[in-house]
Amino acid sequence: xxxxxAVTCPSCGIGVAPxxxxxxxxxxxxxxxxxxxxxxxxxxxxxxxxxxxxxxWRKALPLVPGGTTQYTAVSEKIRTLQAEVDGTKExxxxxxxxxxxxxxxxxxxxxxxxxxxxFLFLGLTxxxxxxxxxxxxxxxxTIYGWKFAAGLIITIYIHEMGHVAALxxxxxxxSAPMFIPGFGAYVRLHxxxxxxxxxxxxxxxxxxxxxxxxxxCAAIWYLTGSHIWAAIAQVSAFINLFNLMPFWQLDGGxxxxxxxxxxxxxxxxxxxxxxAITSSGLVIILLILGVIRAISKDAPEEPDTPMLALYIFLAxxxxxxxxxxxxxxxx
Amino acid sequence: MSEPINFDRAEYVEVSSLNCKLCxxxxxxxxxxxxxxxxxxxxxxxxxxxxxxxxxSQRFLRAVGFGLxxxxxxxxxxxxxVKLTGFxxxxxxxxxxxxxxxxxxxxxxxxxxRRYQALAMALTYIxxxxxxxxxxLSSVGKTHSAFLIAVAFVxxxxxxxxxxxxxxxxxxxGLFIIGIxxxxxxxxxxxxxxxxxxxxxxxxxxxxxxxxxx
Numbered sequence: 012x013x014x015x016x017a018v019t020c021p022s023c024g025i026g027v028a029p030x031x032x033x034x035x036x037x038x039x040x041x042x043x044x045x046x047x048x049x050x051x052x053x054x055x056x057x058x059x060x061x062x063x064x065x066x067x068w069r070k071a072l073p074l075v076p077g078g079t080t081q082y083t084a085v086s087e088k089i090r091t092l093q094a095e096v097d098g099t100k101e102x103x104x105x106x107x108x109x110x111x112x113x114x115x116x117x118x119x120x121x122x123x124x125x126x127x128x129x130f131l132f133l134g135l136t137x138x139x140x141x142x143x144x145x146x147x148x149x150x151x152x153t154i155y156g157w158k159f160a161a162g163l164i165i166t167i168y169i170h171e172m173g174h175v176a177a178l179x180x181x182x183x184x185x186s187a188p189m190f191i192p193g194f195g196a197y198v199r200l201h202x203x204x205x206x207x208x209x210x211x212x213x214x215x216x217x218x219x220x221x222x223x224x225x226x227x228c229a230a231i232w233y234l235t236g237s238h239i240w241a242a243i244a245q246v247s248a249f250i251n252l253f254n255l256m257p258f259w260q261l262d263g264g265x266x267x268x269x270x271x272x273x274x275x276x277x278x279x280x281x282x283x284x285x286x287a288i289t290s291s292g293l294v295i296i297l298l299i300l301g302v303i304r305a306i307s308k309d310a311p312e313e314p315d316t317p318m319l320a321l322y323i324f325l326a327x328x329x330x331x332x333x334x335x336x337x338x339x340x341x342x
Numbered sequence: 343m344s345e346p347i348n349f350d351r352a353e354y355v356e357v358s359s360l361n362c363k364l365c366x367x368x369x370x371x372x373x374x375x376x377x378x379x380x381x382x383x384x385x386x387x388x389x390x391x392x393x394x395x396x397x398x399s400q401r402f403l404r405a406v407g408f409g410l411x412x413x414x415x416x417x418x419x420x421x422x423x424v425k426l427t428g429f430x431x432x433x434x435x436x437x438x439x440x441x442x443x444x445x446x447x448x449x450x451x452x453x454x455x456r457r458y459q460a461l462a463m464a465l466t467y468i469x470x471x472x473x474x475x476x477x478x479l480s481s482v483g484k485t486h487s488a489f490l491i492a493v494a495f496v497x498x499x500x501x502x503x504x505x506x507x508x509x510x511x512x513x514x515x516g517l518f519i520i521g522i523x524x525x526x527x528x529x530x531x532x533x534x535x536x537x538x539x540x541x542x543x544x545x546x547x548x549x550x551x552x553x554x555x556x
Contacts, residue, residue, distance in 0.1 A: 292426030
């Protein structure tokens with residue numbers, strides 16, 4: 012029995028499966044009209060408004076089949092425009108970053124943190140985020156007490172806003188964070204990142220901001236001696252380290268997507284060294300999954316050194332923070 | 343200004359090898375669409391045969407086998423993670439629900455329906471609860487008879503509700519997390535979730551090679 016045909020090739024008129032982006036017989040692009048419209052929109056905006064041009068090309072990419080010259084060309088347009096929107100064409104260097112931090116000084120660092128803090132309030136203006144946060148807080152409150160529940164919710168929220176900040180930077184539309192008690196929170200993407208490099212940067216932004224939140228809690232514990240802050244810091248470190256698992260859609264899985272085969276093995280070696288020092292059970296799981304990813308055949312040819320450095324840095328810092336001594340969770 | 347991109351026909355860099363997603367063989371004259379996956383006629387015939395009413399009990403046994411295997415592997419991995427980390431992760435319930443649900447779906451040739459939904463949910467629940475067995479056994483000594491293991495297994499199935507009675511809030515959270523895992527397994531075995539559309543015609547590979555870019 013022939014099911015209803017969802018799409019007809021605009022060129023040769025034969026039926027095409029709904030999942031196809033080009034006709035298997037004549038290669039006519041099924042969404043040619045939409046692609047031409049988006050291309051015209053992008054070309055009209057590119058001179059004066061590169062963000063609009065970038066958004067148009069990002070909408071176009073999922074409509075183009077992979078393995079085509081058109082896919083390569085659109086990907087290149089996105090890469091070039093993203094660099095222009097970022098305002099820099101310089102490759103990342105640790106030396107450059109340290110020079111920048113040294114240049115702005117301690118006051119500059121405080122101002123930078125305050126500007127990020129202003130951004131953090133943005134998520135709270137979304138009703139869905141706010142109410143799901145309240146529900147999750149209510150659940151944790153009954154189990155752990157209000158102080159720990161509040162700290163846990165805030166650190167998870169900061170982690171998710173890290174993802175939102177990275178998505179905004181790339182012009183990828185996404186939902187505000189939604190909390191699910193027992194699971195943490197998630198951000199739903201309305202568009203996929205254009206390449207593994209972008210995916211990795213969006214993915215690892217969460218644990219990076221989460222590390223910031225964890226360090227802040229650890230610093231308060233160190234200064235005040237209050238055990239509740241130690242507990243929040245330890246659990247926050249654990250949650251962010253868990254998210255670094257190179258598996259499925261977890262943040263570590265997305266980070267690993269950008270790493271070449273050799274880089275994945277280097278990351279595994281780093282995790283192995285970390286386990287040797289800390290004997291952390293969670294690091295062993297990261298290592299096992301990392302080895303599986305290193306063996307798999309989906310590694311890109313081109314390395315991504317900044318993401319490798321970031322992954323190793325995050326795993327190391329978070330692992331050590333999970334060792335903060337906590338004697339139960341004080342209510 | 344750069345040259346505009348031509349969006350008339352897809353310009354494949356290599357011969358577009360359209361392969362069946364299931365058997366990986368090249369597609370010849372026609373193909374079918376199975377919920378977004380492109381499959382060949384022989385695979386489609388195999389699935390339709392497996393879905394037919396005549397194959398009911400054989401199909402169910404196949405689904406049980408696939409589901410049990412996924413539940414067993416998933417339960418072992420979950421228990422290892424809990425032992426290594428000392429934490430029970432809510433996400434594991436979702437992963438188990440997905441793995442078991444998917445396996446039952448594949449085992450039943452994606453037929454779906456209440457029977458397979460119930461099977462997937464039951465196996466998922468067992469896989470999640472079995473995680474309590476090692477914890478129970480470790481509290482009663484080092485050597486365990488088969489009878490003791492069987493008793494621990496039966497008690498583990500009631501564990502989420504016993505935790506609810508004992509701990510209240512964390513018990514409710516635990517049941518909520520298990521509920522999401524069960525929902526995942528249920529969703530993957532809905533009737534009609536993966537209908538087969540087609541056939542759709544396709545030109546032979548040698549004709550397609552004349553359309554390659556460059």
